[in-house]
Amino acid sequence: MPEAAANAGTPAASAAPSVAPPVAPSFLRQVARIAAKDLRIEWRSREILATMTFLAVVVVLIFSFAFVVGDARPPSPVTAGILWIAVVVSGTVGLGRTFDRERDGEAIRSLLLSPTSRAAIYLGKLAATVALMLVVEVVLTFLAGLLFSNKVAEQLGSVATLLVLGTIGFAAVGCVFSAALLRSRSRDVLLATLLYPIIVPIVIAGARGTAQLIDPLSPDLDGARFWTQFLVAVDVIFVTLGIWAFEPVVTGE
Amino acid sequence: MTATASLALRQVGKTYAGRRALVDVSTTFAPGQVSAVLGPNGAGKTTLLGILSTLVPPSAGEVRWGELMLGRASEARARIGYVGHEPGLYGELTARENLTLFAQLYGIAHAAARAEAMLARVGLADVAALAPARTFSRGMSQRLALARALLHEPELLLFDEPAAALDPAGAAWLQTELGAERDAGRVVVLVTHDLEAAAAVAEHVVVLRRGRVVHDESRAGGFGADTLRALYAERTHA
Numbered sequence: 001m002p003e004a005a006a007n008a009g010t011p012a013a014s015a016a017p018s019v020a021p022p023v024a025p026s027f028l029r030q031v032a033r034i035a036a037k038d039l040r041i042e043w044r045s046r047e048i049l050a051t052m053t054f055l056a057v058v059v060v061l062i063f064s065f066a067f068v069v070g071d072a073r074p075p076s077p078v079t080a081g082i083l084w085i086a087v088v089v090s091g092t093v094g095l096g097r098t099f100d101r102e103r104d105g106e107a108i109r110s111l112l113l114s115p116t117s118r119a120a121i122y123l124g125k126l127a128a129t130v131a132l133m134l135v136v137e138v139v140l141t142f143l144a145g146l147l148f149s150n151k152v153a154e155q156l157g158s159v160a161t162l163l164v165l166g167t168i169g170f171a172a173v174g175c176v177f178s179a180a181l182l183r184s185r186s187r188d189v190l191l192a193t194l195l196y197p198i199i200v201p202i203v204i205a206g207a208r209g210t211a212q213l214i215d216p217l218s219p220d221l222d223g224a225r226f227w228t229q230f231l232v233a234v235d236v237i238f239v240t241l242g243i244w245a246f247e248p249v250v251t252g253e
Numbered sequence: 254m255t256a257t258a259s260l261a262l263r264q265v266g267k268t269y270a271g272r273r274a275l276v277d278v279s280t281t282f283a284p285g286q287v288s289a290v291l292g293p294n295g296a297g298k299t300t301l302l303g304i305l306s307t308l309v310p311p312s313a314g315e316v317r318w319g320e321l322m323l324g325r326a327s328e329a330r331a332r333i334g335y336v337g338h339e340p341g342l343y344g345e346l347t348a349r350e351n352l353t354l355f356a357q358l359y360g361i362a363h364a365a366a367r368a369e370a371m372l373a374r375v376g377l378a379d380v381a382a383l384a385p386a387r388t389f390s391r392g393m394s395q396r397l398a399l400a401r402a403l404l405h406e407p408e409l410l411l412f413d414e415p416a417a418a419l420d421p422a423g424a425a426w427l428q429t430e431l432g433a434e435r436d437a438g439r440v441v442v443l444v445t446h447d448l449e450a451a452a453a454v455a456e457h458v459v460v461l462r463r464g465r466v467v468h469d470e471s472r473a474g475g476f477g478a479d480t481l482r483a484l485y486a487e488r489t490h491a
Contacts, residue, residue: 023360023362024360025357025358025360030358033354033357033358037343037346037354040346040350041343041345041346044345044385045345101343101344101345104344104387105339105340105341105342105343105344105386105387105394106337106339106340106341107341107342107343109306109308109335109337109339109341110335110341110342110355110401111358112308113306113307113308113330113333113335114330114331114355114358114359115330115331115358115359115360116358251308251309
């Protein structure tokens with residue numbers, strides 16, 4: 001990088017022209033900018049996405065070696081469990097890196113000093129995390145359908161709804177813990193330790209609902225609907241708590 | 254609040270888990286003046302700057318800026334610029350992208366044009382488009398950090414060891430910029446260990462020791478380096 005070019009800066013006296021009075025961007029625009037910034041950075045490095053996808057595929061393949069013997073396929077609860085374990089494991093890796101960009105170079109301070117609302121920062125980070133997890137889940141769902149159950153393809157819309165809702169709840173809690181552990185050296189270990197007990201309801205609802213949908217004999221659509229509604233309620237609670245808890249945890253107060 | 258309002262601290266205290274980082278700090282930072290906050294490690298300088306930036310709430314006392322009370326939810330936050338020893342930028346984004354992002358977050362109209370203007374001001378226009386900020390030298394990072402801090406024309410500028418690890422040319426450039434901001438009538442608070450740098454620009458000096466103000470003085474003509482060194486040694490027993 002040519003330092004000489006940098007040193008050729010115009011003198012302070014010729015300052016940049018004055019800015020027009022700022023107009024606070026709308027809340028949704030703030031959220032979109034935070035999310036777009038994260039996705040742009042990830043698009044350049046593909047670091048988190050590649051790691052998450054690799055790990056998710058490895059988890060599914062390991063289980064497939066254990067449960068797929070000849071033409072025999074695992075029962076639907078096992079398939080659903082494998083799918084959700086892969087979601088949780090790969091999602092945890094993604095969440096562990098969610099605030100890395102904010103920590104490096106103390107960008108978090110600049111972000112917190114801007115007039116952007118804390119809720120918008122949280123929801124922007126959440127949206128970006130959910131987007132990355134959903135990309136991985138597309139691969140996971142395809143693999144699960146290929147290796148374990150062709151019912152996954154038949155019930156794709158309902159399975160996808162469960163996955164989207166479960167992912168929102170999972171990431172809602174995860175983003176708060178990830179922010180809380182921003183400056184912790186052992187954040188990777190602590191994140192899973194703190195996160196997993198709290199996301200148990202999400203995993204139970206997701207796995208049960210998915211199992212009922214992909215049951216090879218008689219899909220239980222009513223049962224799956226119950227778990228879908230349950231996940232909606234959990235998401236509302238977790239996202240609300242996340243918005244409320246984000247500021248104190250991210251400022252360390 | 255007006256651009257000429259002073260920043261007044263009254264008996265400000267901060268306690269972390271029973272440990273008192275700041276005790277009864279009272280002082281006034283005036284506009285059109287560079288105020289240097291000096292003190293040994295652990296004196297509470299960075300905590301003080303955190304309180305002024307509204308990111309750290311005080312445990313006691315109050316900080317008034319004109320008619321506004323500075324606090325976590327204060328509307329004054331949008332009027333504050335902060336330059337630390339870390340650049341406060343996204344390393345994977347280019348200089349232009351970083352500034353455009355923050356200009357948008359501050360609600361500045363024509364964010365991209367404003368980013369370009371600031372890059373030209375700090376001498377980074379030529380390297381703004383392609384290279385990620387993480388590849389910048391220390392000097393370039395600090396230039397970009399200053400451009401980010403000045404994007405929204407803040408009335409209060411906070412500097413935390415901004416010249417740390419800068420080469421002499423970079424430090425001289427920074428001094429010129431500090432002077433320009435002072436002349437523009439902003440409240441400029443500089444936390445530093447570098448007594449020479451402080452003596453070159455500061456007309457107001459606050460010395461902290463163990464969280465307490467042990468010296469608070471303004472001199473119209475500024476402090477000479479020798480005077481400041483002697484004063485600092487006497488007050489901090491360094």
